[in-house]
Amino acid sequence: MEVGMDDPILSVRHLTIDIPLAQGTMHAVRGIGFDLKRGETLCIVGESGSGKSLTSLAIMGLLSKKLRQKAEKLQFAGLDLRNQTPRMMRGLRGDRMAMIFQEPMTSLNPAYTIGDQLEEAYLLHRKAGKAEARARAVELLGKVGITAAESRLSQYPHQLSGGLRQRVMIAMALMCEPELIIADEPTTALDVTIQAQILRLLSDLQREMNMAMILVTHDLGIVARIADKVAVMYAGEVVEQGTAAEIFDNPRHPYTRGLLRCIPVPGKTKPGERLGSIPGIVPSLVGNFQGCAFRGRCDVAEPICSEMVPVQEEGQEHMWRCIHAAGEGASEGVSQGVRP
Incomplete structure (x- = not known):
């Protein structure tokens, strides 16, 4: 409906x-x-x-x-x-529908890179290729104000500050x-x-x-x-x-x-x-x-x-x-x- x-x-x-x-x-x-x-x-x-x-x-x-x-x-x-x-x-x-959780350090998986976690939902729901999902992740990281977005994809959550992790969570929700x-x-x-x-x-x-x-x-x-x-x-x-x-x-x-x-x-x-x-x-x-x-x-x-x-x-x-x-x-x- x-x-x-x-x-x-x-x-x-x-x-x-x-x-x-x-x-x-x-x-x-x-x-x-x-x-x-x-x-x-x-x-x-x-x-x-x-x-x-x-x-x-x-x-x-x-x-x-x-x-x-x-x-x-x-x-x-x-x-x-x-x-x-x-x-x-x-x-x-x-x-x-998407959710941004209260504590990004416990919501992000410490065993996976930022790129893997951002791309997961896009690959699942859009049936897109890896390159398209990666481009979308870079676009969203830039949109939420993270500089050098492409280099961030290979980083792990513990390598980011609390503010950056929260921005990653927002980008993930908006993918x-x-x-x-x-x-x-x-x-x-x-x-x-x-x-x-x-x-x-x-x-x-x-x-x-x-x-x-x-x-x-x-x-x-x-x-x-x-x-x-x-x-x-x-x-x-x-x-x-x-x-x-x-x-x-x-x-x-x-x-x-x-x-x-x-x-x-x-x-x-x-x-x-x-x-x-x-x-x-x-x-x-x-x-x-x-x-x-x-x-x-x-x-x-x-x-x-x-x-x-x-x-x-x-x-x-x-x-x-x-x-x-x-x-x-x-x-x-x-x-x-x-x-x-």
Whole structure:
């Protein structure tokens, strides 16, 4: 089934991921959903352990068989990903959908050269010859800003710096010009200067190739610079979702507002001034769980928060899971100045 330019290339509805443990079942991802169109960037943001990376791996079909995954809808480019065999998924991965992993040193194979690893997907999916694959690898290395690209093909991952290895990972993901790219914390281990270069590179390549992109991160500063849409995850749920402007300028969920208060605002936050913080820890998701997972850390929580939490909407895309209506309990100006 063909997908029109205005139709979502990726649709997720009520995705759940359960992890069997000795002490019970951990409900790691609990009923999340979103749509993503070509050319759009969705940033999934939240604390470590909120389910961001598991969601990405589920879309790519890379979850361990020990984990239990269900979804009402998991559709990519008109294909139902729930019904794809492992062989069909291997045909999609690296070709029409690709992933940039968090740590390039462990994602790249230390026993193979950069050239071998770059050319592998192209040889598999394009049925091309070695010379064509090598030329494509040199082209992509140059496109991601690596100088002397041809000489790099014979090098091994340990011979490159962290920034260069991350650029190699990006080039590898782009070898077959995928329609969807998922970047899981692609700048975590890099210094600020290299981080900015990688983000600018991803944004430029996305526009050039009209790709849909999911960027997984815990850094709202990154989100402010690159996102079209934002999904804020907490304890396995999307607690707020909307356009970047809605999330940063008009946050509705107490968790989102708490995250934004942790960010220094240029021109407003004075040197040495104490930043905001969110007290407490993420609750255990093992066993039965009901109500708002954030209620134990929320400064506007009420007894009713331990019951079923309503999903509220404002406009066509902005939604949040909270008993409070628009504006109730909101702290004015928490995000003013965060957006560039």
